[in-house]
Amino acid sequence: MSGLSQTLTRAEQRCQQQGGRMTTQRKQVLALLLSQAGPQSAYQLLAQFKHQYQANAQPPTIYRALDFLVQQGLAHRLSSTNQYLACGHITCQHDHQGTLFLLCDTCGGVQETPLLKGAVSQLQQQLGREGFQVQHEPLLEIHGRCASCAVA
Amino acid sequence: MSGLSQTLTRAEQRCQQQGGRMTTQRKQVLALLLSQAGPQSAYQLLAQFKHQYQANAQPPTIYRALDFLVQQGLAHRLSSTNQYLACGHITCQHDHQGTLFLLCDTCGGVQETPLLKGAVSQLQQQLGREGFQVQHEPLLEIHGRCASCAVA
DNA sequence: TTTGAAATGTTATAACATAACAATTTCATG
DNA sequence: CATGAAATTGTTATGTTATAACATTTCAAA
Ligand SMILES: [Zn+2]
Ligand SMILES: [Zn+2]
Ligand SMILES: [Zn+2]
Ligand SMILES: [Zn+2]
Numbered sequence: 225m226s227g228l229s230q231t232l233t234r235a236e237q238r239c240q241q242q243g244g245r246m247t248t249q250r251k252q253v254l255a256l257l258l259s260q261a262g263p264q265s266a267y268q269l270l271a272q273f274k275h276q277y278q279a280n281a282q283p284p285t286i287y288r289a290l291d292f293l294v295q296q297g298l299a300h301r302l303s304s305t306n307q308y309l310a311c312g313h314i315t316c317q318h319d320h321q322g323t324l325f326l327l328c329d330t331c332g333g334v335q336e337t338p339l340l341k342g343a344v345s346q347l348q349q350q351l352g353r354e355g356f357q358v359q360h361e362p363l364l365e366i367h368g369r370c371a372s373c374a375v376a
Numbered sequence: 377m378s379g380l381s382q383t384l385t386r387a388e389q390r391c392q393q394q395g396g397r398m399t400t401q402r403k404q405v406l407a408l409l410l411s412q413a414g415p416q417s418a419y420q421l422l423a424q425f426k427h428q429y430q431a432n433a434q435p436p437t438i439y440r441a442l443d444f445l446v447q448q449g450l451a452h453r454l455s456s457t458n459q460y461l462a463c464g465h466i467t468c469q470h471d472h473q474g475t476l477f478l479l480c481d482t483c484g485g486v487q488e489t490p491l492l493k494g495a496v497s498q499l500q501q502q503l504g505r506e507g508f509q510v511q512h513e514p515l516l517e518i519h520g521r522c523a524s525c526a527v528a
Numbered sequence: 529t530t531t532g533a534a535a536t537g538t539t540a541t542a543a544c545a546t547a548a549c550a551a552t553t554t555c556a557t558g
Numbered sequence: 559c560a561t562g563a564a565a566t567t568g569t570t571a572t573g574t575t576a577t578a579a580c581a582t583t584t585c586a587a588a
Contacts, residue, residue: 245585247535266575282538287576292535303456303517306544306575324499326508340502346495347476347518354487355523356478362518365455366499371507397554399566418544434569439545458544458575 226315228258234315235298244296252277253289254310257299262333263307266290302327302334304365312336322347322362328370335370378467380410386467387450396448404429405441406462409451414485415459418442454479454486456517464488474499474514480522487522 226234232251239246256272257264270286278285290308293299299310302325313320313336320338327334339347339362351358378386384403391398408424409416422438430437442460445451451462454477465472465488472490479486491499491514503510 245534247584249536280537283576284538284578285536288536324502326503326506328508329511335506335508337502337506340498343495343498343502346492346498350476350489350492350495351478351518351520354478354489355526356480356487356518356520357526358518358520359481360519362516364514364516364518366503366508366510366514366516367512368503368508368510374507374509397565399553401567432568435545436547436569437567440567 228255231258231310231314235296238298238314239296242296244292249277249285250289250292253286254293254298257293257308257310260309262331263302263305263309265307269308300325300336300363302365304367309334309336313338320361322364325363325365326370327365327367328373329367330369330373333370333372339364380407383410383462383466387448390450390466391448394448396444401429401437402441402444405438406445406450409445409460409462412461414483415454415457415461417459421460452477452488452515454517456519461486461488465490472513474516477515477517478522479517479519480525481519482521482525485522485524491516 232255235254236246236251253269253273256269256276266283266286269290270281270283273286274281290299290301293310294301294308297311298314299308300323301308305327321341321344322339324337324339324343325334326337347362384407387406388398388403405421405425408421408428418435418438421442422433422435425438426433442451442453445462446453446460449463450466451460452475453460457479473493473496474491476489476491476495477486478489499514
């Protein structure tokens with residue numbers, strides 16, 4: 225568990241490697257994502273951004289920053305809930321071949337885990353069977369109930 | 377490949393078995409879904425519905441019908457594209473344990489296939505490891521390029 | 529220091545979805 | 559058949575998510 229500033233530094237390094245420019249604004253949005261436990265909507269982020277950084281900010285400001293962060297692999301978009309979160313693997317190697325998001329419908333939390341090799345190869349088998357070519361790492365979202373919520 | 381009316385009849389049977397009421401309106405929306413090759417947005421469906429069935433229909437009409445059809449397992453919602461399509465397995469047994477949607481980013485088409493046992497069990501392993509309990513069949517959406525588009 | 533690409537600011541609007549309440553239909557029961 | 563509760567549909571309004579379009583500023587390379 226690295227601290228926030230360490231993570232931001234690491235994120236900046238990743239951007240440089242990938243030819244992305246980590247501006248102040250983008251870093252602020254990433255910091256907002258990192259400072260929250262769970263995933264957030266773009267408009268929730270906008271509200272926080274206005275409160276903490278720039279009172280007159282507009283939606284495009286947030287959406288542009290999020291698009292950039294997603295492109296750089298520093299954040300993810302959850303399409304099943306229209307939410308965004310910081311990648312849970314900014315400070316580790318993150319060289320997996322797909323990501324599995326476990327979305328708890330009870331508490332709203334998300335667990336991000338790399339897709340295990342076995343699952344990847346099974347899915348690849350299915351894709352090959354259909355002649356389907358994947359361009360980006362698949363992001364799979366599964367809804368259910370997390371371990372904490374299952375206890376209660 | 378069953379005909380449209382056969383499929384609608386089968387859908388009606390499924391509703392009865394499951395305690396759902398297949399009304400005229402709902403059948404009309406399902407017919408629209410079935411008459412199209414690819415997935416469609418709710419507002420595209422609304423436009424067609426207005427044109428073919430009821431000129432003054434409003435969004436809730438379509439969304440309610442879609443909600444019903446999805447509940448009954450006769451249609452699916454693609455959360456990554458905000459689109460809807462008829463289930464490709466209305467006339468077959470459809471007792472699979474999950475569905476994989478292959479979304480072609482080039483032509484916009486979708487291939488719906490049951491998740492193979494191997495993939496299901498690999499995913500279950502990962503879920504178990506996290507103590508995560510799934511409530512409904514997972515619907516997985518993977519983007520890429522379909523076989524037809526790969527040729528061109 | 530020019531200069532052009534990238535980023536940001538700003539206004540407006542498009543696209544997706546649901547809340548709330550009224551009216552109607554359905555259907556089991558008396 | 560009468561009738562009332564539940565489900566469906568009609569209708570208006572609004573909430574939520576996302577982007578188009580164009581002006582302005584920033585920034586790094588030539
Ligand atoms: Zn990640
Ligand atoms: Zn939970
Ligand atoms: Zn299906
Ligand atoms: Zn295609």
